[in-house]
């Protein structure tokens with residue numbers, strides 16, 4: 613990891629929600645007004661806890677008579693439903709039964725014993741990565757209640773297709789299976805047969821950062837995503853985009869999509885801006901889970917090699933689209949659109965191809981060692 617010598621405000625990321633999910637929720641709100649007051653209860657007579665802003669998205673805890681309780685960073689507060697849009701039922705792909713989960717533990721028990729009432733699994737697992745997330749339910753919507761260390765042994769209580777229920781000291785938790793059992797190698801070479809989810813940052817009303825000449829980040833990320841999708845398809849990958857050219861898609865939905873299709877990789881594309889520092893330049897790649905740092909490293913190295921932009925390094929980044937992602941996932945800041953020279957380069961297909969070649973080469977290196 614490279615130490616950055618100046619701190620740059622990542623303006624485009626202001627629009628990325630930093631709130632942490634501590635509960636299973638089925639709904640989200642999108643804030644429609646700037647400086648909307650947060651109240652400690654469902655009414656204007658309750659104390660003011662601060663403000664939220666247009667286009668921010670929060671998890672819904674509860675709805676009550678024209679008010680909705682939302683989850684912020686470590687606390688909850690109420691906003692009037694007059695100034696927000698509430699969207700969709702979140703269907704949990706791991707608990708809805710729609711995936712046809714078959715309890716493999718049961719069939720093993722039946723084969724080994726006549727006691728068909730006993731469905732408990734008698735086995736333990738070795739944690740293979742540091743900071744392996746244990747949640748209080750079988751989906752990424754649930755709170756992380758424990759971080760297991762590499763080499764730690766956990767006793768398995770139940771097992772489904774995707775999740776293991778494990779015993780903790782005073783409670784129980786859920787671990788995503790692929791974090792424990794290294795993915796059983798698919799018999800494919802390189803990118804052929806791999807499912808890659810590409811996430812063009814922002815979209816629709818969320819325009820992201822603005823460049824010197826009023827090019828929106830939203831449109832540039834889509835341009836890059838489109839070229840990347842073509843290249844990956846030519847190499848035999850199945851490519852899924854989180855949004856089309858015009859539409860806004862919530863951050864939670866983007867991560868859920870990758871989890872649902874069991875993607876081999878999730879790549880979120882962004883551009884940066886610091887308008888008051890037009891000389892700032894460089895590219896950086898973020899991972900959330902330690903085991904995906906190698907993917908971030910390969911992609912970062914290859915993009916720098918191709919683009920010759922400044923290497924701002926690889927770092928941990930607490931961004932919702934990669935935090936809620938179970939798949940190998942990274943968020944790439946592909947350059948500063950507030951830098952006039954970079955902006956001009958980014959508008960050319962030649963330079964876009966260089967960025968895309970870097971991402972493709974990074975993915976190929978990553979899959980070569982899996």
Ligand SMILES: [Zn+2]
Nearest residue numbers: 624813820882
């Ligand atoms: Zn962005």
